[in-house]
Amino acid sequence: MLRDLWYALDDFLRTLGQLLIFFLRLVANSPSILFRRAGLVVKQVYNAGALSLVIIMVSGFFVGGVLGLQGFSILSKFNAEDSIGTFAAFSLLKELGPVVTALLFAGRAGTALASEIGLMKATDQLSAMEMMATNPLRRVLVPRFLGGVISMPMLAAVFSVIGLFGAHLVGVNLLGVDQGAFWQQIQTTLELKDVYEGIFKSVVFGVVASLLAVWEGYNAVPTAEGVSRATTRSVVNSAIAVLILDFIITARFI
Amino acid sequence: MNDQSDNLIEIRNLNYSRGQRQIFKNLNITIAKGQVTAIMGPSGTGKTTLLRLITRELNPDSGTILVEGIDIAKLSQKDLYKLRKRMGMLFQNGALLTDISVFENVAFPLREHTRLPNRLIRHIVLTKLHAVGLRGAADMMPSELSGGMARRVALARAMVMDPAILIYDEPFVGLDPISMGVIVRLVRKMNDALGISSILVSHDVQEIATVADCSYLISDGKVAASGSPDELSNTRSDLVRQFMHGMADGPVAFHYSAPNYAEQLLGRDAE
Numbered sequence: 001m002l003r004d005l006w007y008a009l010d011d012f013l014r015t016l017g018q019l020l021i022f023f024l025r026l027v028a029n030s031p032s033i034l035f036r037r038a039g040l041v042v043k044q045v046y047n048a049g050a051l052s053l054v055i056i057m058v059s060g061f062f063v064g065g066v067l068g069l070q071g072f073s074i075l076s077k078f079n080a081e082d083s084i085g086t087f088a089a090f091s092l093l094k095e096l097g098p099v100v101t102a103l104l105f106a107g108r109a110g111t112a113l114a115s116e117i118g119l120m121k122a123t124d125q126l127s128a129m130e131m132m133a134t135n136p137l138r139r140v141l142v143p144r145f146l147g148g149v150i151s152m153p154m155l156a157a158v159f160s161v162i163g164l165f166g167a168h169l170v171g172v173n174l175l176g177v178d179q180g181a182f183w184q185q186i187q188t189t190l191e192l193k194d195v196y197e198g199i200f201k202s203v204v205f206g207v208v209a210s211l212l213a214v215w216e217g218y219n220a221v222p223t224a225e226g227v228s229r230a231t232t233r234s235v236v237n238s239a240i241a242v243l244i245l246d247f248i249i250t251a252r253f254i
Numbered sequence: 255m256n257d258q259s260d261n262l263i264e265i266r267n268l269n270y271s272r273g274q275r276q277i278f279k280n281l282n283i284t285i286a287k288g289q290v291t292a293i294m295g296p297s298g299t300g301k302t303t304l305l306r307l308i309t310r311e312l313n314p315d316s317g318t319i320l321v322e323g324i325d326i327a328k329l330s331q332k333d334l335y336k337l338r339k340r341m342g343m344l345f346q347n348g349a350l351l352t353d354i355s356v357f358e359n360v361a362f363p364l365r366e367h368t369r370l371p372n373r374l375i376r377h378i379v380l381t382k383l384h385a386v387g388l389r390g391a392a393d394m395m396p397s398e399l400s401g402g403m404a405r406r407v408a409l410a411r412a413m414v415m416d417p418a419i420l421i422y423d424e425p426f427v428g429l430d431p432i433s434m435g436v437i438v439r440l441v442r443k444m445n446d447a448l449g450i451s452s453i454l455v456s457h458d459v460q461e462i463a464t465v466a467d468c469s470y471l472i473s474d475g476k477v478a479a480s481g482s483p484d485e486l487s488n489t490r491s492d493l494v495r496q497f498m499h500g501m502a503d504g505p506v507a508f509h510y511s512a513p514n515y516a517e518q519l520l521g522r523d524a525e
Contacts, residue, residue, distance in 0.1 A: 120351075120352075123347065123349060123352070124345045124346070124347060124349035125349055125350075125351050125352065127311060127345070127349065128343070128345055128349035128350075128351070129351075130311060130338075131309060131311070131338055131341070131343040131345075132338070132339075132362065132363045132366065132411075132415075133335035133336070133338040133339045133363075133366075133367065134362075134363075134366045134367075135335075139366070
């Protein structure tokens with residue numbers, strides 16, 4: 001029993017070490033790809049970012065709307081429904097924006113990355129590149145990783161903006177909160193530090209979700225079952241990692 | 255020294271095992287320059303593995319592989335890539351990159367390794383596609399191609415950098431007779447017209463006989479026989495005869511090793 005636990009821990013630490021080395025290799029190859037093969041990265045920003053816009057915007061709008069409804073029902077108990085703007089802005093910028101975006105990103109873009117890379121491996125495309133003297137890590141993995149890292153903060157920003165719009169629509173236009181109070185409260189309470197926290201989180205989550213997706217795809221067992229497992233694992237692991245890291249970062253910032 | 259210049263690839267005392275299974279035991283193979291060399295053997299003898307060893311996608315447990323007199327195990331990644339640029343490899347299923355068109359697939363090595371102007375790249379790619387008869391398919395996506403077409407595109411891609419060595423992994427499997435004939439002629443034509451050396455892994459005895467200058471028959475991790483196709487088909491060895499003539503009975507068992515049939519049916523093997 002104890003021994004099993006030890007083996008599991010040992011296994012986990014080994015994987016973590018390999019993941020770290022893999023991460024460092026990606027980072028080491030990033031600058032040259034970013035500057036010399038920018039076209040590859042742009043294509044992946046489109047794949048991971050632009051194609052995720054719809055799901056991010058729709059989700060953001062409804063999350064914001066729910067914040068408006070919930071905020072109103074709670075805050076009106078204290079006659080503080082004017083603070084609904086602050087309530088929504090804080091929740092979105094610091095928590096929901098980065099976290100929900102990261103979870104959606106893992107589901108939309110992460111799975112696409114993991115399964116695409118896994119299938120490329122299963123159909124010998126990565127071997128073929130290797131045989132054409134092209135390093136697949138540089139040609140395939142780094143652009144996809146960078147595409148995710150670049151897209152994620154922008155998606156989180158879009159999510160927060162649309163969310164705030166949703167909250168405004170519900171709070172001001174539907175429930176009759178004063179529009180001046182809505183914005184003025186946000187302006188006086190929200191500090192730049194809070195915005196930075198949100199940005200910092202979204203960058204970290206972007207790195208983690210992209211890294212795990214690319215890693216799972218690259219290490220997938222090259223069969224139908226293996227690729228499907230890798231895809232699932234990339235979402236599950238990203239979600240867990242994002243939520244744990246969110247706790248740690250929040251604790252650090254307070 | 256003299257024979258070194260004639261030999262493209264020399265494999266000396268190669269040992270390789272995967273898990274518990276030893277795939278190659280002291281394998282020795284010499285591949286001559288400018289010829290079509292076939293490597294044959296029953297399924298599962300590790301023919302593809304041998305190709306992956308020659309291109310150093312895998313590393314042997316022991317033994318040396320010399321390509322043009324250079325031990326490839328000692329090459330740095332940079333030099334290995336330099337060598338691979340001079341090798342073209344045709345994968346079993348083509349291994350075309352599925353997210354780009356046929357044209358871009360063939361252009362891929364040029365775009366990666368050269369700074370040629372677009373017009374010249376277009377020129378080269380169309381020439382190579384024409385050689386395999388698929389200039390008209392340049393704008394198609396790999397998913398729209400039939401198996402035979404995909405393999406011909408892969409062949410165009412393999413030779414787009416004008417390699418010195420072309421390696422074919424099972425080029426004849428799963429092709430209709432027409433495509434097969436086309437590929438067979440292409441292999442021969444490519445070899446003679448461009449002065450390259452070809453290595454061919456296959457178990458299609460008839461096709462090998464028409465195209466290969468020299469063939470090796472690998473079985474049980476060793477070279478069971480070698481020589482020209484005529485020499486092979488006239489060999490007395492049971493194993494060679496069984497393989498060349500496709501007989502069910504012989505040294506190579508049709509059945510994978512299993513417990514006694516009757517015993518297993520009666521459920522006695524569990525004991």
